[in-house]
Amino acid sequence: MGRTRAVLVSLTVAAFTGGGLLAAPGPSADPAVLMKARENLRISQLTLHRIERELEVLRRRPQIDPSVLADYSIYLLRVRSLTEAHGKVVEAMEAVNPQVPPVAPAASWPQVEPFPFDPAIPEPIDELSRLQREFVASLEAFDTFLLEEQYKAQRAMEDLADASSQEMTDLAREAAAAVERLRAKGIEVETGSPSDGANGGSQGAAGETPGSPGAPGAPGDATGEPGSPEQQPNGRPGEPAAEGASTRPAQDEPGEGPTHSGNAGDAGDTTTGSGGGASGSGDPSGSPASGVSGPAPDDGSGPTPPETRPPADDDDIVARQLREAAEKETDPELKKKLWQEYDRYKGLS
């Protein structure tokens, strides 16, 4: 134990004398080193003095947290040990440098400013207050956790919407490409809005001759009833498509077959149907464009100017998706391509 202690003292002395003593066999005789050691001792003593006074002030406080006192006491003890170590170093050096006059005793040192001690430590608190603080802190931490989770959930929803949007655009483009292939084979495909004369119109389109222009559309009566045979000479709900050209599956009867947006559901049950008896082609405008057969040649002339495009009301879901994607797209090349696909799908180019 004694040997270990001696080694520790030597190391401490070495450390506080800048390491010079490690190399030397004994205390340095250099007056400059002695002066530096004395300065260190002086600072140590001042520090020790300050801490003693601070601790005294703390002890006088009525409701001091015992853990604070304990920590301050440890602080004091350690600094006291340091001061003692510095004292021993100076003592050893002065023994080999008797010609260097000793410094004035500590008592004559200038006093540190009487300090208005206000240590930066929390107000003394009792156990209840400490628990209350802990509780509030845990509430705040949980709030932060929940906010982060809500943000993640929101992001997940947005990602979902983005992915869904992209997926739908891809589907629309594939659908449009399929329509082009059908047109290339001479099969006309209706691309108008199913809500405009769709109930009768979409079925009526089934029997149309490929390439024939759409018949002028009659305004829908908004009853949701299937179109009358007079209004749709080429087909009616429940009838299979005439030979040739239907690209939409006919329903066995209203309300039984797979429905498409705007088709008749159960007769009389549909509240959203608009104008069962519209044009046979489903194109209320009767625009010849809707009857154009075959794929539109891509002559590289670019998409149709916006002002000449028909309103979006006439778009079916594929056209709507393409239009939305084109409108949102920021890449000019892709935007142009999407508009071209839209125009080709709509038979505008």
Place this chain on the structure above:
Amino acid sequence: MSVLRRPRNHGLTALIVVSLAAGCSSVPPGYQLVRPTSLDQAVQEVPEDQLLDVGVEISEARALSEKQLEKLGTNTDIRKSECRYIPYHLKTTLQQSSHWGAVQVVPPEGEVVDLTISSELVKSNGEMLQLEVNAVDAAGRVWLSRKYHAQVKQGHYTDTSQGEREAFQDLYNTVANDLAAFKHTLPPATIADIRTVSKLQFAQEFAPEAFDDYLSEDEQGLVVVQHFPAQDDPQMERIELIRERDNMFVETLNQYYEGLYLNMWEAYENWRQFNLVEQVALREAKKEAFFRTVTGILMVAAAVALQVGDLSPSVGVASGVLLAAGGQVIISGVNISQQADIHAEAIRELSESFGAEMRPTVLELEGKQYELTGTAAEQYREWKSLMRRIYYEETGFDPDVTRFGSADHAPAELPAVR
């Protein structure tokens, strides 16, 4: 024995004919057939102290055999997603009714709320929905314990609106209306008591030492309030702060539930719609095949009977024609039966495809739910411990001693948290 068997066979045949003709329209015993029902909405704003918070638990799916699932045209993946979709849609319907306070979907048996709704999904295939619904308030009063059976046609799928109105809306409206009707039978004081009971139950869960004797059971087994906490009870104030966080936590969970609900809406509707079409077609094909086969057999039997009874040439010709026609009818029946197989295959493929589409999403949600509830449970454990220590500091009573007589009898750990 053969004499006894004959009428049984006839009875069986009649049963088959009736069931084929009826399709799925028959309502099982104990089920309430859902009629077209509009939602009963509150005509005027419900006062704050009369608003009950509702927790709609994630549904349980009744265990069905593989054969039953196949017959329904569904599978376990689909039913798992439905168990999250159905409570969420019931939540939106209850919210639309404006009779309630906060309505949230909650994990099973996980939350203390004024009114808890649990449900068991019995059958669902797009054409039919069978649901058993139970609703119990915080005091233990049973509001509802009913089995609903709803059937739709394809027209019901044309008037849907994501998050608001779906094909089986009549069922959801009926459940919501039944709950609202029961609420109207309760005096305002009872509703206020339910709110207090759930508040104190929550407090008991977090600080049992402080609130243990605030509630008791009456002779009917209902939980009643023994005494109310003081207005400025600091422990209750802390509990209220925790409850706010608990509500926020449930809201966060609901954001994820909503994600799944909205995500699956379109695909689920498509699956149900096409399943309905195929189910109807399958049933029609089976019925047609059955009748044709029976008719053909009868015609053949009649031809044979004619030949046995009369051997004149004219009867012989008629018998031959009848025999040939009967054979043709039987063959057509077999052909239609093959069409039925095609429909059955389509149903299977549709279900597999939709189930596979939903599986990862449901798994992801389950993982998230597990993660969130795990974190929350950890936090709740900490709060329970804090409440316990604070109680000790405030009262000077050692909770273990006061509650268990002596600290030696106290449990080593706090009771398990939700």
